[in-house]
Structure formats: C-alpha cells, structure tokens
Amino acid sequence: MVVMDEAGVILRSTKGWLRARHALRGALAGATAGLAAALLGRAAGISLPGYAWAGIPLLAVVGAGWPLSSPRLLLRVGRRLGLGERLAAVEVLAGRGVTALLRPLVREIHALRPRPWRLLLGPAEAAGVAIAGALLLALAYLPVGGPRSGVPSAPDELEVAAQAAPSEPARAEAAAPQAAEPPPPLAADAPLLEYSPYQDLLAAVLGLAEIPPGSPGPGDLAARLAQEEGLLRELADKVARSAPGGISASERQELVPLAQQVTRSDLRETVVRLLEQGDEESAREVEEALNAVLAAAERSGESGGTEPLPEPSEEAEAAVAAGAPTSGRTGERGEGASEPPEEKFGEDLADQEGDLAGKGPGGPLAGGEGDQAPPSPGTAVPLPVNPGEGPARAYVVTGVPGEPPSSREAGPPGLAPYEVDLAVRARDIPAELQDLVRRYFELITGGGGGG
Amino acid sequence: MITDEDLARAQSAFATLRERISGVIVGQEAVVEVALWTLLARGHLLLEGVPGLGKTLLVRTLSRALGLSFSRIQFTPDLMPADIVGTNVFSQDSGFRFVPGPIFANVVLADEVNRATPKTQSALLEAMQERQATVGTETHLLPEPFVVLATQNPIEMEGTYPLPEAQVDRFLFKAEASFPGERDLIEIIRRNTEGGGIQLPNPALTQEEVLLAQEVVGEYPVPRPLLEYAARLVLATHPSGARAPEVVRRYVQYGASPRAGLALILGAKARAFLASRYHVGVEDIQAALRPSLVHRVILNFRAEAEGVTPGQVLEEVRKAVPTP
Structure with a gap:
C-alpha cells in the first residue's frame, strides 16, 4: 500500500500545481482584460471603477477551482515535466490497484525528478505576462483622454x-x-x-x-x-x-x-x-x-x-x-x-x-x-x-x-x-x-x- | 493480479528469448518483434515475403526457443480441413477415437496459406478465432498458448486462393519480411555454410512463463487519451470518415475494422513490455500502426493503378491524426 500512497502523493502534488497554473492563468486573463478595458477607457476618457480590479483575484479563484480533465491533462503535464506518459499511467494503475507495475513507475518518476513548478512557466503563461506587460506599458504611455494626464491616481x-x-x-x-x-x-x-x-x-x-x-x-x-x-x-x-x-x-x-x-x-x-x-x-x-x-x-x-x-x-x-x-x-x-x-x-x-x-x-x-x-x-x-x-x-x-x-x-x-x-x-x-x-x-x- | 516477481520473471524470460532468437535469425528484427507482439497479445501473425527470406526458419526458431509444441502445415490445393483439425478414427477396440490434427499445437506454422482452398482456409481461420476445433459432434479446445504464424508469397499468385478480407482480418498483425542488406546477407551465408549449419536454440521459456508474460502485458496501463488516439487512427482510414485525410478519400475503398484498434493497443502494450517499460506511449501506438492496419486497409483500383500501397496510405494517416 506504500506505493499506492506514493502514487497518490505524486498525483495530488501534480494536480495542486495544475490548479496553481489555472489560478495564474485566471489572474493573467483578468489582468489582461482589466488592463485592456482601462486602456480603452483611457482612450475614451472613461475611468474604470476600482472594484473592476477585484475580477483578477476572482478569476484566480475560479481558475484554481476549475475541474481538471484528468487523463488528458496528466498526459500533457507528464510530457511537459519530462515524464512522458508515466503520470497518466500512474493514475490508471492506481485506479486499478496494479501495484506490480505501479511500483517501478513511481520509482522512475522519482528518479526523473520532475519539477512541477515549471508548469507555471509555460508558453501560455509567458504569453499572458507579455500581453499584460504590453498593455501596462501602453497604459503608461497613452495620453489620458480626460482632463488630467501623467498623474497617477490613488x-x-x-x-x-x-x-x-x-x-x-x-x-x-x-x-x-x-x-x-x-x-x-x-x-x-x-x-x-x-x-x-x-x-x-x-x-x-x-x-x-x-x-x-x-x-x-x-x-x-x-x-x-x-x-x-x-x-x-x-x-x-x-x-x-x-x-x-x-x-x-x-x-x-x-x-x-x-x-x-x-x-x-x-x-x-x-x-x-x-x-x-x-x-x-x-x-x-x-x-x-x-x-x-x-x-x-x-x-x-x-x-x-x-x-x-x-x-x-x-x-x-x-x-x-x-x-x-x-x-x-x-x-x-x-x-x-x-x-x-x-x-x-x-x-x-x-x-x-x-x-x-x-x-x-x-x-x-x-x-x-x-x-x-x-x-x-x-x-x-x-x-x-x-x-x-x-x-x-x-x-x-x-x-x-x-x-x-x-x-x-x-x-x-x-x-x-x-x-x-x-x-x-x-x-x-x-x-x-x-x-x-x-x-x-x-x-x-x-x-x-x-x- | 500480477506480482512484482511475475513482472520481473516475465521480462527476464523474454529478454533471454530475444537474445536466443537473434543468435539464429540475421536481420528481420522488425519481423521478430512483430512475431513476439503476436505471441504476447494472444494473436496470430500473417507473415508475407518472397521465398527464402527465413520466414519458416523464424517460426521454427521461435517455437523452439519458446519451449512450446510446434507443428507445420504446408498448405496445398488438395489439403482438406480434416488434415488440419484432425478426424475421428474407428478402432475395433475402442470405437471412434479422435486423432488431433496439426492444429493442436502451441505454435502452428501455416506455410503458404494462400495455396489451400477457401474451405480449408476457413477451417484454419475458424480454429484461430474460436481457439477450438469441432469434429463431428465433439468440440476440442486448442492448447494455450496458441499462435498461428501463416506465411504467404505476395508475388506468385498463380494457383493460389488469396485470403478474403474477412479472413485476413483474423490475423492480429501482418509482418512484411524484407530482403536483407549486404551485411546481413553475408552473415546469413556464413552461418548456413560454416560447420554444421544453423543450430536451433535451446528453449528459453516455459509454457507457464509465456502465459505469465501474456497476463503481464494485459495489465499494462493505457490512458484514455491514447485509446482515443488509436480509435482516431482507425477511423481516419475510412474514406467516409469526417477526419479522413485526402489520400484516404482518394485511394481507400474500405477502412480498417474495429479489430485494428484492438491490434493497435495490444501491439503497443507488447512493444512497451519488450522495451522494459511499464507504460504505453504514443510512439508505441505509432509503431504498431503499420503491422496492425496494413492488411486491413483495402485500396481501390485507382490506388493500384497509381502504385499506391497501404503502407503509404497509413503513413499519411499517421501524419494527419494529431497526437494527444
């Protein structure tokens, strides 16, 4: 049963990082949308209400709680972490209780030393950060449509x-x-x-x-x-x-x-x-x-x-x-x-x-x-x-x-x-x-x- | 449920088996590989190649190394079903007694299977599918493991009865023996002409170990996305399918049957086992694509006229279907 516990730990850890990634994506999406809205609003001279920024943490929470379509996601995540199809196989074997195959698989996963935090540094996240950064820059450089410019607001x-x-x-x-x-x-x-x-x-x-x-x-x-x-x-x-x-x-x-x-x-x-x-x-x-x-x-x-x-x-x-x-x-x-x-x-x-x-x-x-x-x-x-x-x-x-x-x-x-x-x-x-x-x-x- | 010891024993036994086969068979690694898949997946193999490529030697070597019973049936036009499955013989002492035919062996070599009449071919193929033979009113179970390795010559068609598509479909895999390269050919000549010629290997496995390995392979995990991938590959060979690539729409008359999907997954599992891995990957399924589907995709006249082969079509299918 020890190997089943180890497999459970691996799967839970991976899914936890996946949730963190979804939360990050949600926050980035919220920030991007908010910045884009603020940019458009500034061009039109309309102020974005302060509570609109509450959408960022809200989307992060929604992302973290988003249901994970496990097999396909584990397959992709496993490849991303250099584990191939092992993570998805571990989930299948853990569900069937086949410890004879599970044990060497868990051993292989430990030997490969996956770094799940790398899930937060994927191309989608990088693109999100880049877009948000570009919007932020544009927001900083775009002249204000209203009667005041350059002075940041509290x-x-x-x-x-x-x-x-x-x-x-x-x-x-x-x-x-x-x-x-x-x-x-x-x-x-x-x-x-x-x-x-x-x-x-x-x-x-x-x-x-x-x-x-x-x-x-x-x-x-x-x-x-x-x-x-x-x-x-x-x-x-x-x-x-x-x-x-x-x-x-x-x-x-x-x-x-x-x-x-x-x-x-x-x-x-x-x-x-x-x-x-x-x-x-x-x-x-x-x-x-x-x-x-x-x-x-x-x-x-x-x-x-x-x-x-x-x-x-x-x-x-x-x-x-x-x-x-x-x-x-x-x-x-x-x-x-x-x-x-x-x-x-x-x-x-x-x-x-x-x-x-x-x-x-x-x-x-x-x-x-x-x-x-x-x-x-x-x-x-x-x-x-x-x-x-x-x-x-x-x-x-x-x-x-x-x-x-x-x-x-x-x-x-x-x-x-x-x-x-x-x-x-x-x-x-x-x-x-x-x-x-x-x-x-x-x-x-x-x-x-x-x- | 298999244990750690079962897994280690099965992997060790098959590593030894491969080593002994490679001591006899020169080249033809792909054919040997598919033959082992067939054994591990409890299927049957259609072995195609011109005469003299060592098909029969391969089957004999395999059966010898496996330590299993072996029989060879040379298919000819006058071969009768009873010559394959056996017959009831009357004895004055005990009345009718069943005398098993050559099909009652663990490894059966059906040499030049396309030379027998359809009636005889059907008798063989029915035994392959049902793993039993019925003579008169009695049904006799075939031994386990049971694997038929049938060979056919693709170029000499005169006086032959090509296997119908429905019967070809009973073969889990099809292996295509190719002509050896210069280095392999020299080695073949050397081994056959020096000393006493080729010596068949000693048994490396027992019947129990073969069955154990089959059980282990059956337990190999295949995540659902890989099952979906296999299904999409099969469906992509159907010209009426929504995801069929252009080459399939143009050259394929009938796509692969659902058995092709089974063959894909079983072949992928066996390949992963033989590679000493504990999980099935996309590359395993892709490697099993051609042996599993090449005899199940029926091309149309246009393909024959333009020289398009099933292998080329499958390569296009592999490229067209996205991996999970």
Missing part, C-alpha cells in the same frame, strides 16, 4: 473620479489637444528628485506620510505664506508709489533687493528686469503683475479651491511677457532650468528656477491643465485612473513645488489647483488648514504649473 481617487465624471463634450474637448502631444514618459523612468523638506510636506498633504520631526509644518507654511504675501504687497505698494514719472536710481536700489526676495522665480526675474528698465510703463507693468498674483492667490483661498484660477488679465499677461521669456508651450522649461537644486529649506525657495511643477517661467497664472480650457466653476473635475500607479509615484513624479525641475524637456504637469483641492479633501486636511495649503501651492507654483 485608489480612493478612483472613486472621486467615478463620482465626478465630466460631460462627454467637455471630455472630448479636453482630450482633443492632448491627443497630438507626445506621451509622457513612464513615471518609473523619471529621474528622482533630490531630497527636500518640501517632499515630506507634500507627502503629508497627500496623506502618504507623516511629517518627520523638524520638517516645515503647517505653522511654518502659514508663516512662509504671510511673509511672501507681505513681500509682494510691500513691493506692489512701493512700485505703485514710484511709478509716476518712472523709477529713480535710489528707488531702484531699494526695490530691486526686495524683488530679489520673491520666491516665484519667473515673477522675480520679470520684476527685477522691469525695475531695471526704470521707465513708468515698466513700473506699471510690475505693479499689475504683482497685483495679478496677489489677486489670484486671494481668489484661490476665497473659492475654497473648488474653482480654477481665472485666466490672467491681458495687462498682467503682457507685463509678464514683456520681460520674461515664456516657454510658449505648456510643460516646456524656461531658461535657467539647469541650475543645480538647493537642498536647504531656507534657501531653495529663493533660489529655485521658474519651472515649478512643469510651469514655464513667465507663463500665465492659469489654472487647470496647460493649454486646455479650465472647467467651468462648480464643475467637478474627474481624475483619470492610471491602474498600477499609486500615490507613491505621484509623489515622485509630479514635480514638487519649490523643487528643482526634472531633466525632462516636457515633463508631466504638476498639481493643478483642483488636484490640490481634491487631494486636500480626500486626505481630510483640517478645514482651517485647507485654504492655507491651497494658497501655499498657488503662491509657490503660480497656479500649480498646469502643464
């Missing part, structure tokens, strides 16, 4: 997106200009930014990590914000007073050092350049630019972040454009982008270049996504789903405000105001801090660098 953001799906015309309108753009590179391929306290802060805002001790907290944020606003207001007031008749040399000596303290680099460069020109027209442009930035920040705070920032006035746009070279296209980097990053918190704000989160220096304070028209007030903006990408990648890729730009010429856009707002709401940031966070991003990034 699982709970999927639900937000599902609830706030835009209307079809708006989606089609938003998708149209992006279709011609080159696909953003894989998030995993993006160069990692050097460490900065801002990363910790942003991670905390997004709910990814606790703020480490010693990092700038909400108090620091408020102080920084007040300081920046005060500086801009002081500068605007002084420029307004000095504007009539042009700026004198003494006034310039007073104003330029102040302007050099402005955090936002494109604004700083523009203001300094205009101040050095010194004529009245330039002074008016400086005043209008500073007021436009302050007004935008205030509006962002008052609106609670649910409304996108308005397009800048023509005057402000002209003022900025007159002095600062604009990148012309969203997502392109401006001059000075290659300067090395600073690591100290106190210094990096002042020394950062203008390509904050993909925003070109001197670009308009546009809310929303780059060239796309901003959604109308009160319209919920969906977050496209990027399966397989989580907030951790967003943390790395999206461009942290105040951080040095990546080496990509046209990197993925950073956080738009509505994205900040969604993140703030999704992460249960205390109400008294929500405006602070929004205004912080607005002030530092100039609208979030909407690509």
Whole structure:
C-alpha cells in the first residue's frame, strides 16, 4: 500500500500545481482584460471603477477551482515535466490497484525528478505576462483622454473620479489637444528628485506620510505664506508709489533687493528686469503683475479651491511677457532650468528656477491643465485612473513645488489647483488648514504649473 | 493480479528469448518483434515475403526457443480441413477415437496459406478465432498458448486462393519480411555454410512463463487519451470518415475494422513490455500502426493503378491524426 500512497502523493502534488497554473492563468486573463478595458477607457476618457480590479483575484479563484480533465491533462503535464506518459499511467494503475507495475513507475518518476513548478512557466503563461506587460506599458504611455494626464491616481481617487465624471463634450474637448502631444514618459523612468523638506510636506498633504520631526509644518507654511504675501504687497505698494514719472536710481536700489526676495522665480526675474528698465510703463507693468498674483492667490483661498484660477488679465499677461521669456508651450522649461537644486529649506525657495511643477517661467497664472480650457466653476473635475500607479509615484513624479525641475524637456504637469483641492479633501486636511495649503501651492507654483 | 516477481520473471524470460532468437535469425528484427507482439497479445501473425527470406526458419526458431509444441502445415490445393483439425478414427477396440490434427499445437506454422482452398482456409481461420476445433459432434479446445504464424508469397499468385478480407482480418498483425542488406546477407551465408549449419536454440521459456508474460502485458496501463488516439487512427482510414485525410478519400475503398484498434493497443502494450517499460506511449501506438492496419486497409483500383500501397496510405494517416 506504500506505493499506492506514493502514487497518490505524486498525483495530488501534480494536480495542486495544475490548479496553481489555472489560478495564474485566471489572474493573467483578468489582468489582461482589466488592463485592456482601462486602456480603452483611457482612450475614451472613461475611468474604470476600482472594484473592476477585484475580477483578477476572482478569476484566480475560479481558475484554481476549475475541474481538471484528468487523463488528458496528466498526459500533457507528464510530457511537459519530462515524464512522458508515466503520470497518466500512474493514475490508471492506481485506479486499478496494479501495484506490480505501479511500483517501478513511481520509482522512475522519482528518479526523473520532475519539477512541477515549471508548469507555471509555460508558453501560455509567458504569453499572458507579455500581453499584460504590453498593455501596462501602453497604459503608461497613452495620453489620458480626460482632463488630467501623467498623474497617477490613488485608489480612493478612483472613486472621486467615478463620482465626478465630466460631460462627454467637455471630455472630448479636453482630450482633443492632448491627443497630438507626445506621451509622457513612464513615471518609473523619471529621474528622482533630490531630497527636500518640501517632499515630506507634500507627502503629508497627500496623506502618504507623516511629517518627520523638524520638517516645515503647517505653522511654518502659514508663516512662509504671510511673509511672501507681505513681500509682494510691500513691493506692489512701493512700485505703485514710484511709478509716476518712472523709477529713480535710489528707488531702484531699494526695490530691486526686495524683488530679489520673491520666491516665484519667473515673477522675480520679470520684476527685477522691469525695475531695471526704470521707465513708468515698466513700473506699471510690475505693479499689475504683482497685483495679478496677489489677486489670484486671494481668489484661490476665497473659492475654497473648488474653482480654477481665472485666466490672467491681458495687462498682467503682457507685463509678464514683456520681460520674461515664456516657454510658449505648456510643460516646456524656461531658461535657467539647469541650475543645480538647493537642498536647504531656507534657501531653495529663493533660489529655485521658474519651472515649478512643469510651469514655464513667465507663463500665465492659469489654472487647470496647460493649454486646455479650465472647467467651468462648480464643475467637478474627474481624475483619470492610471491602474498600477499609486500615490507613491505621484509623489515622485509630479514635480514638487519649490523643487528643482526634472531633466525632462516636457515633463508631466504638476498639481493643478483642483488636484490640490481634491487631494486636500480626500486626505481630510483640517478645514482651517485647507485654504492655507491651497494658497501655499498657488503662491509657490503660480497656479500649480498646469502643464 | 500480477506480482512484482511475475513482472520481473516475465521480462527476464523474454529478454533471454530475444537474445536466443537473434543468435539464429540475421536481420528481420522488425519481423521478430512483430512475431513476439503476436505471441504476447494472444494473436496470430500473417507473415508475407518472397521465398527464402527465413520466414519458416523464424517460426521454427521461435517455437523452439519458446519451449512450446510446434507443428507445420504446408498448405496445398488438395489439403482438406480434416488434415488440419484432425478426424475421428474407428478402432475395433475402442470405437471412434479422435486423432488431433496439426492444429493442436502451441505454435502452428501455416506455410503458404494462400495455396489451400477457401474451405480449408476457413477451417484454419475458424480454429484461430474460436481457439477450438469441432469434429463431428465433439468440440476440442486448442492448447494455450496458441499462435498461428501463416506465411504467404505476395508475388506468385498463380494457383493460389488469396485470403478474403474477412479472413485476413483474423490475423492480429501482418509482418512484411524484407530482403536483407549486404551485411546481413553475408552473415546469413556464413552461418548456413560454416560447420554444421544453423543450430536451433535451446528453449528459453516455459509454457507457464509465456502465459505469465501474456497476463503481464494485459495489465499494462493505457490512458484514455491514447485509446482515443488509436480509435482516431482507425477511423481516419475510412474514406467516409469526417477526419479522413485526402489520400484516404482518394485511394481507400474500405477502412480498417474495429479489430485494428484492438491490434493497435495490444501491439503497443507488447512493444512497451519488450522495451522494459511499464507504460504505453504514443510512439508505441505509432509503431504498431503499420503491422496492425496494413492488411486491413483495402485500396481501390485507382490506388493500384497509381502504385499506391497501404503502407503509404497509413503513413499519411499517421501524419494527419494529431497526437494527444
């Protein structure tokens, strides 16, 4: 009876691996179908609901429980494992109880040392992995059909997106200009930014990590914000007073050092350049630019972040454009982008270049996504789903405000105001801090660098 | 139920048998192989070949090495059924007494079986099928094991009575003896001309061991997919079959009978046993295809006109039917 037991062990082990193979095939089929659906959905601007991915483990369970057509399967498996028809013969003999033939067969099987785990590495499984991988790659490279691209979504953001799906015309309108753009590179391929306290802060805002001790907290944020606003207001007031008749040399000596303290680099460069020109027209442009930035920040705070920032006035746009070279296209980097990053918190704000989160220096304070028209007030903006990408990648890729730009010429856009707002709401940031966070991003990034 | 000792004994005995046969028969390994399949599968063999290829010598060697009783019947047109099965002879002392014919032996050589009349052939073939002979009102069982090895000459057809298809079907296998190559022919000449000529081997098996080996072969496992494969091979020889390849539709008049399927599986089992394996494989069935089906596939006139042989058709069938 020992040989019967051994035969039983061999058959049970083989069938167990067969079930594992079926489970793998089921999971691969589910993943392939899910990725294909997500790919089609992304092309059409439709988000795949999060629960759809539950089909993968479900199919794996179904595959594992799928009935095995034993003789034929054992015949094929035996050949796959280099056992020929021995496994199928063992099953026949075990059923008939012919131990005289079973014993040498079991001995032969043990001598051949089959490796049943190889069943998981068959051509069908390899093809499944290849197809799923290709779909994953395609999903990572395909531009989003919706209003947001490149920023991976957290699982709970999927639900937000599902609830706030835009209307079809708006989606089609938003998708149209992006279709011609080159696909953003894989998030995993993006160069990692050097460490900065801002990363910790942003991670905390997004709910990814606790703020480490010693990092700038909400108090620091408020102080920084007040300081920046005060500086801009002081500068605007002084420029307004000095504007009539042009700026004198003494006034310039007073104003330029102040302007050099402005955090936002494109604004700083523009203001300094205009101040050095010194004529009245330039002074008016400086005043209008500073007021436009302050007004935008205030509006962002008052609106609670649910409304996108308005397009800048023509005057402000002209003022900025007159002095600062604009990148012309969203997502392109401006001059000075290659300067090395600073690591100290106190210094990096002042020394950062203008390509904050993909925003070109001197670009308009546009809310929303780059060239796309901003959604109308009160319209919920969906977050496209990027399966397989989580907030951790967003943390790395999206461009942290105040951080040095990546080496990509046209990197993925950073956080738009509505994205900040969604993140703030999704992460249960205390109400008294929500405006602070929004205004912080607005002030530092100039609208979030909407690509 | 066979035991481990039965298995070891049967395999050892047949290994010795093959060794002794190869000491006498030069070349013709395929014919010897099929002859042993026939013995192990409890069937009968139709041995076809031109005269002088050692068919009779093979049968004599086999029966001698097997240690079984042997009889030879030279079929002629005037041979009567009673000359094969025997007859009742009246004796003044004991009345009628049955005198067994040459069919009552373990190994029977029916030499040039196609030279006897159909009536006599039927007597032989009935005994082959039923393994018994009826004379008058009495039925006499034939000894076990019982195997008929019939030979026929394929080229000399004058004065012959070709076996009807239904009777050919009674032979489990058909072996085709081929002309030896130069090296084998030299060896045949040397063995027959040196010293006292060829010496038949001493018995290597007993009757009990032959029966034991037959039982062991019967226990060999054949998984269901292989049974299905054998069935598909047989069905593929039928021109009206859905899976028949084009060559079958064009050249075959009648396909193989269900006995062909039995022959395929039994031959595959015997082949696996002789190869000292404990399971039947696809290659065993494929190897048994031609000996099992070549005499059961009846070609049409078009095939004869174009020189197509059953062997060629079977090769196409083998290629056309997918393996499990």
